[in-house]
Amino acid sequence: MSSSDLLNAVLQLPPEDRRELVYSAWKSLDADDQTVAEIEDLDSTAFADEIERRLDEAVQDRNLLCDGDEVLREARKLVGQKSC
16 A cells, blocks of 8 residues: 555544544654653644644645655655665
8 A cells, every 4th residue: 555545545534533543653653752742742632633734734735745755765865864
């Protein structure tokens, strides 16, 4: 499944499920405890509202979306790493 297929599937989920998915994905990153604590300390309503706004924006204008592989290539260029 490509990243855009996954995104399309995620965008079909109810808002509450999308919020949980985003939060779980964030926590799964190799973030230090302070970063995770900062996310947990955010006003959950404000955070959820911002995520919802961004998802709605992406649904309305698909041109805002980028292929995940291209995003990774660009990010690796910026930090000078080779692709895996």
